[in-house]
Amino acid sequence: MSEHPLLAPIERSRLSKQITVQLCRMIGQGQLQPGDRLPPERELAELLGVSRSSLREALHVLEMAGIVTIRQGGGTFVRELAGDGLLSPLLLMLDVRGDLVGDLLEVRIMFEPETAARAAQRATAEDLAELERNIAAQGRLVAAGQPGDGWLALDRQFHVAIARASHNEVAVRVTGFITEMLQDVQRHFVASDERMQHAFARHQQILLAVNESEPQRARATMLEHLREVERFVLCEVAAEGRG
Amino acid sequence: MSEHPLLAPIERSRLSKQITVQLCRMIGQGQLQPGDRLPPERELAELLGVSRSSLREALHVLEMAGIVTIRQGGGTFVRELAGDGLLSPLLLMLDVRGDLVGDLLEVRIMFEPETAARAAQRATAEDLAELERNIAAQGRLVAAGQPGDGWLALDRQFHVAIARASHNEVAVRVTGFITEMLQDVQRHFVASDERMQHAFARHQQILLAVNESEPQRARATMLEHLREVERFVLCEVAAEGRG
DNA sequence: ACCGTCGATTGGTCAGACCATCAGGCAACT
DNA sequence: AGTTGCCTGATGGTCTGACCAATCGACGGT
16 A cells, blocks of 8 residues: 555656756757757856756766767767767666676567568668668678678667668667667677678678568568577677686 | 777776766676665765765766666665666657657567567466466456556556566566656546556457467567557547647 | 654755866967 | 967866755654
8 A cells, every 4th residue: 555546646856857857858849959069067057046066967867868978178968869879778787787688689689670671661762872881881891801890880880770761760779779788798709700791691681671672571681680690699608608 | 090990999987987887887796786775875985985976976877777766865775677667768758859659659569569479488377477466456447447547557567567477687678668658658648448448358368378378379469459559649649739 | 552753864955176178279399 | 381289268077065855763752
């Protein structure tokens, strides 16, 4: 009986929470555009009638939520929501629970094939152009035989671009999360030339299916690709664990 | 040529960021268990050799990330990771972009049927017992004809329980996110008796499929259910927009 | 045994100071 | 004239210490 359905939803809101919400609303209503620079902390604090400490707590929460970027000596800026570099509040979870990598990979397998299918239905010419550029860049790295951080970045970019082609912004964000977290894991070991070539081939097949508007094939190919990636990553993680 | 492969990846870390990571690690290594109470801010600040301000910024970020709960006058506690009430850094996004509800519903449709399928493969006796209890509670509300916040909570709890039966903790978290955000949206309008009865019937069908270990049927039924929910919610949102 | 009061504990907010970093202008050097 | 280097102001980062507000628990009265 600790909860009464009617009474007591009393939201005693911390000041910093209110500030957080208010700044979000301002961004939502277009009073603050992505890329805009916020007033300096001291000034903004005075405008809002709060102390700098409270304001700073709110700003840090917003940064963690990926809404703003804070640069010392530079200022605080509203972040591009659709941008590639997205944050990860969940990223912290991987520090908390390293055993979640397997679960994360499975969630990816549940999710991204559906995204690819929708991308095949909805991709515009611009989406396809972006994917083509990405694939071309991948091709250059493959030809040069250079796996590494550059390859990882392009790989991630490809998957996010597929999500973007699905024209579902939440999907873009979720894909950004997942790939960012997994990229962090994969950074520890370098993929072989062979792995890179195989992944590149899969990426080409996926793009082809999207380009030809074949959702089923896009979904199936993405599924196969991700299962291969899963097997590889889990092997490496296990090997690292033994090492 | 802005990137040199060797030099200059220098990561200059804010103190509050370091604190955030360190606390996460402590939780990950079991030095802090879920449910544990952290030392008081003043004490913890001294232990870490930082000021209370920096520590507070870190704690607030951790709260936003769902790692801890802060209660004025009570203390700061490590949160149950698998717990029901998880927060959402993404929740702020709905303030920023109200038009994302449709995208969110679609992501749910991509994701939860897969979760249900895996639940049908992996659910244990305890999982089923929890689902049974939840369905029974739903039945009581349906019999009493009481849609409202209580129903919404049980509805959400059902979907999260399905995710839990899939034995994928990341999936539990993602489902928690999505349902929490949507619950926030749905709170604005009350479901009809009829809607509740229909959803209840679907829930029963899903549980049946899970209970009989039939992944395909679980997936299909969940998909159908979520499409119905999507249609309903989008209608209501549109109506609200016009009102 | 129950309940209200009060005090200690703990988080919430504030104000002011100083440090670290960055951007841009200015001056000296080549 | 162009480049380099430094200086300065702006801005975020950190620290200190104080006081407010909510909570919890012990104490004493009923």
